[in-house]
Each structure stands twice: as C-alpha cells, then as structure tokens.
Amino acid sequence: MAKARKSRGESLLLRYLVLGGWALVCLLPILWFLSIGFRPRTEVITPRPIYWPSFSLDAWRLLISDWPIAQYLRNSVVAVAGSVVIDLALAIPAAYALARYDFKGREDIGFYILSTRMMAPAIVAVPIFFLFKTLGLLNSVWALMLIYAAINLSLVTWIIRSYMLDIPKELEDAARTDGAGDLTILREIIVPACLPGIITAAVIAAIFAINEFLFTLLIASTSKAYTMSVALANFTGGSDGIIYNAIALVSFIAFVPILILVILIQKHLSRGLTMGAVKG
Amino acid sequence: MASIHLQNLEKRYGAFVGVQNMSLEIADEEFLVLLGPSGCGKTTTMRMIAGLEVPTDGKIVIGGEEVNEVDARDRDVAMVFQGYALYPNMSIYENIRFPLRMRKIPASEHDARIRQAADMVELGAFLDRKPGALSGGQRQRAALARAVVRQPQVFLMDEPLSNLDAKLRQSMRVQIKHMQRQLKVTTVYVTHDQIEAMTLADRIVIMNKGAIQQVGTPDQIYSDPANTFVAGFIGSPPMNLIEGTAQNGRFTAPGVSAPCLDHVRGKVTLGVRPEDCQVGGDNVQGMVYGVEPTGDTTYLTVRAGEKMIEVKAARDYRSDIDQPVGITFDPAHLYFFGEDGQRIRGAA
Numbered sequence: 001m002a003k004a005r006k007s008r009g010e011s012l013l014l015r016y017l018v019l020g021g022w023a024l025v026c027l028l029p030i031l032w033f034l035s036i037g038f039r040p041r042t043e044v045i046t047p048r049p050i051y052w053p054s055f056s057l058d059a060w061r062l063l064i065s066d067w068p069i070a071q072y073l074r075n076s077v078v079a080v081a082g083s084v085v086i087d088l089a090l091a092i093p094a095a096y097a098l099a100r101y102d103f104k105g106r107e108d109i110g111f112y113i114l115s116t117r118m119m120a121p122a123i124v125a126v127p128i129f130f131l132f133k134t135l136g137l138l139n140s141v142w143a144l145m146l147i148y149a150a151i152n153l154s155l156v157t158w159i160i161r162s163y164m165l166d167i168p169k170e171l172e173d174a175a176r177t178d179g180a181g182d183l184t185i186l187r188e189i190i191v192p193a194c195l196p197g198i199i200t201a202a203v204i205a206a207i208f209a210i211n212e213f214l215f216t217l218l219i220a221s222t223s224k225a226y227t228m229s230v231a232l233a234n235f236t237g238g239s240d241g242i243i244y245n246a247i248a249l250v251s252f253i254a255f256v257p258i259l260i261l262v263i264l265i266q267k268h269l270s271r272g273l274t275m276g277a278v279k280g
Numbered sequence: 281m282a283s284i285h286l287q288n289l290e291k292r293y294g295a296f297v298g299v300q301n302m303s304l305e306i307a308d309e310e311f312l313v314l315l316g317p318s319g320c321g322k323t324t325t326m327r328m329i330a331g332l333e334v335p336t337d338g339k340i341v342i343g344g345e346e347v348n349e350v351d352a353r354d355r356d357v358a359m360v361f362q363g364y365a366l367y368p369n370m371s372i373y374e375n376i377r378f379p380l381r382m383r384k385i386p387a388s389e390h391d392a393r394i395r396q397a398a399d400m401v402e403l404g405a406f407l408d409r410k411p412g413a414l415s416g417g418q419r420q421r422a423a424l425a426r427a428v429v430r431q432p433q434v435f436l437m438d439e440p441l442s443n444l445d446a447k448l449r450q451s452m453r454v455q456i457k458h459m460q461r462q463l464k465v466t467t468v469y470v471t472h473d474q475i476e477a478m479t480l481a482d483r484i485v486i487m488n489k490g491a492i493q494q495v496g497t498p499d500q501i502y503s504d505p506a507n508t509f510v511a512g513f514i515g516s517p518p519m520n521l522i523e524g525t526a527q528n529g530r531f532t533a534p535g536v537s538a539p540c541l542d543h544v545r546g547k548v549t550l551g552v553r554p555e556d557c558q559v560g561g562d563n564v565q566g567m568v569y570g571v572e573p574t575g576d577t578t579y580l581t582v583r584a585g586e587k588m589i590e591v592k593a594a595r596d597y598r599s600d601i602d603q604p605v606g607i608t609f610d611p612a613h614l615y616f617f618g619e620d621g622q623r624i625r626g627a628a
Contacts, residue, residue: 168363179353189367
C-alpha cells in the first residue's frame, strides 16, 4: 500500500519533469527573443558566449523614436479584425447552406471552396497585384483586409460547416414548428449552438492573417500600409545591417496579442480543433 | 382544436416508397397512435403532418383547411421530438417562451403562460436552468411544456419516451395522457412500443412497410387482428402464430392439433395468445423449453416440432426443461389466417 502510493508519487513527479521540460523547449524561442530584445546590439552579435547578459533598452528606444510601430500595429489590427469580420459575415450563411440545404452539387461546391486553399500563393501573387493595381487599391489597409479575408474564407467556411453538421437536425425542425423562419433559426439556434466553432475559426483566421507576408509585401508598398509582419523585414537589410534585437522585440510585440487571444479562448480552441474531426 | 384528414397520402424517395396511399381521418380531440416497427413510415407520416416533409402525392387537411402548401412555421401544430430538441443555449424559461415570441404573442402574456405550462409538467422550479443541467425526464417535460404553451390545434409526438428508462416512461405516459385529456388537443403520437400504443391511444393505426395494416381501438386491435402482422405485433409476449394445414374442421401442425371451421382449408396459420393457452390437455404435445417466472405470472415456452409456443401459466407453475407437456387452447379465442396473412373471418 505504502509502496504503491510512493510509486504513484514518483510517477507524478516524473510526469511534471517531462511536461515541464517539454514546456521549456516550447517556450525557449520566446524567452530567447525576449532576452535578445532587451540586450545591446553589440552583445547580440558577439561570437563569444555571454553567461550574464547585460540589460539595455536600445532596441526599445529605436522602435519608439525611429519607427512608427503604433501605426504598424494599428494597420495589423484593422486589417486582421476587418478580415475576420468579413469572413464570418460570408462564411456563416455559406456554411449553413452547405451543411443543411439540399441542392444539386452541394458537395462539389463545398470542395471548390476548399480547393482555393490548395494552390501555392505565389501562383496568384502577380495576377492579384495587377488586379489591385487596376482597382486602385495598392498600398491600402483596406486592400489587405480584403486579401486576408479571401485567403481565409474557405477555411473559416469549412470549420464552421463541420460544426453545423454536428448540430442535431431536430433542433431546426423544432424551431420551424415553433414558428421560426430560416434567418431566425440561423440567428437564434444555429449560431449560438456552434459558437465554439465560430470562435475557433475566427482565431485561426486571425493568426493566419497576422502572419501573412507575401501578399502584404506585394500590396503594401510604403509604410502607410505596412503591418507588423512586413515591417519586421525592414530590420533585415539596408545600410544598418540586420538589427537582431529590434527584430526580436517587434516579433515579441506582434506575438502578444495572439497569445492573449488564445489564452482567452483556449477552452473553445482545443475543443474546436478536434470536434469536426471526430465526426466524418 | 382540429380534425385531421389524410387523403391518399404518399411519400416516395426515388424508387423507395416511404408511405403509400394512406387515407386516415383523425377526429377532433382524438389521441391517435401510429404504431409500427422502425422504417414503417410512421415518422414520415407525422413529419408530413407537421410540414417538415413534402408529400409526393395526396392531401393533408387540418381543421378543414388544406395545408399542403402551408409552411411548417405557419401550421398551428406543436411537435415533441424523440431527442427533446431543447435549444441548448437558452434557459428552460426561454425555451418555453420561444414559440410565443415566434408567433408574435403579446409579451405581456408570456410570463403567465410560461409558468402555467411549466407548472403543468411540474417544472416550475427549473425555469432558470439550461437544458444541459436537467435529467432526461425533466428535459422531456420541458419539451412538453414548450409544445403546450402556445395552445396549438394539434400535438405531434415522435417517440417522446423512447430515450427514458422503463420506470420513468410509465409515469410520463400517464402524465401525457392526463395532459391530453385536460387540454383536449388532437394528438398524433408515434411509437414502436405496443404497450405505449395500447395504454395511450383512443385509436391505434398499425403500419408496416409504408402501409396501414389496421385501424381500431386498442381493444379491437388486440382482440380482432386483421392479419398476422398485427397479431404478431400486439401483445406481450405476442400471439403464437403456428403454420400448418386445415382440412375437415381440423388444424394440424407438428405437435399441434386444434378444431377449426369447415371453410378453413389448406395452408393456414393458427394464432393463439399466450393467455388463451392452458397447461394440460392435448392441443399441443411438446417439451418444456423454458420457464420464466415474473412474480405475478409465469411464462412457459413449449417446443412443438420446430415451433416455440408461449404459454401464460399459473404463477406457481414450475417445471424442469425437456419434460413432456400438453397444452389446451381456448376454442373461443383461436384466429386463422390465410396464406396471404389475412384473417379468415368467422373461423373460430
């Protein structure tokens, strides 16, 4: 009995050690970024190992004084949030139709929508550039919003659809006999019932959008429309060379909003990533 | 309150016939039960009445008005579903309120009506809870309250008790019947459980393979079955159906011999209920296969030839297996069915 308890305590300790070690491995790049971001530039690029790093706000000062970080952040937030709103507004009705209405070619249309994710972005990059040039939308946050929305729309539609398929049909039948029409059913029954899926889809879309680089670089030709992801690249070249500590700090700043978002909806997210998968 | 007429109703899915040429009159305030095995078309029939399925052919008339072209939301019917179908994001109060809101009933009336409906199913104390926090029986009562609250012309109930355990089912059955009598609302109730059908119904409609087999009061269905399907479906345990031959006023099958009328001839099936059999005598000569005491009675299974015959014996009847045993049929309660399964009338 006592032995059993002891071995159980040991296995618990082992579990904490293994999991703690794994957590450290996962967190190391982030902690490393943070440490680089608060060190002097010279120390970051020295070839000799440093055991006790010194503390410096050089990179921080560089960002505040020479760099419109607030504008980049704002661009990122506006473009990403706007794209998610557009995605949800289009994807929720589309997902409902694909999940519930019985029409010819339903599965095909669903597949076509998903297939837009299957080609390499580079293939459409040039046409997209000319399209937006013709529309006079180059170098604008609104253009980024549209691009992000377009990139993620298929994914968002599919995630939400898989949730809607899991909602029992009886619920809709009940609402219909209770006197509700299609839009009321969607608004009052379906959307609340698949809210975890909608949140999951929104967060995944936001993460993809905030990290988007290729199209942002293409569309945003000046700092007016730069987002965090493209602005970062500014530190990698030019007459000043690669400014590692500033890159680290900006990366960290770009990472924080997503971290907060994910912590807030963690419960829904883990359920969301598995739920659609269980049911074929 | 309303009567319902179904006229030559059909539902086909491609080549598959879900419901064929069904005609039925359901009287105002009647409690009608659609009974049959799964896939017999009973739920499809109900869904057509509700407006959730479009009939391929035929007419549906509710309260004198043809409703084929009327959308489900505009038919004044309330439906209770097998899986309760409570809205998971709403409290019980909001669930019961939903049909009132949808039908634009003045908000000032809502509270009183919700509480009245909830009290009727003894759910008044649970109005603030979400459906997830209720037990199966409570959820089903909440679903009933939601159906009752808007005082519809017709109740439709699709196997409402089949997700509940046996004990709860019995008490809910009584509650549903009491409520229906109290509210006097025309009710169509779908089930595959013949006990539910017998206990609840004013009339039972027995369906199989999309077609009506027999319509009648529970007594008629029980004591005067139209064919072997009805005979074998009703009763617990069901009627014994023994295939054999009849000639010269005598029915014979391996180990079985019983009197019949002269006009019963050729290959026929004899039907006899377990309670119309008695231990002793010589209508059946067979071996004891099994004895099942239930407390208030004992069921005896006798093997005669290849056939198993169920007998309701005295409550203290006991026997070892493989003992020879004789059975007597009550000659007043023998049923004969022809080769097509239809009853041969005046035969007993």
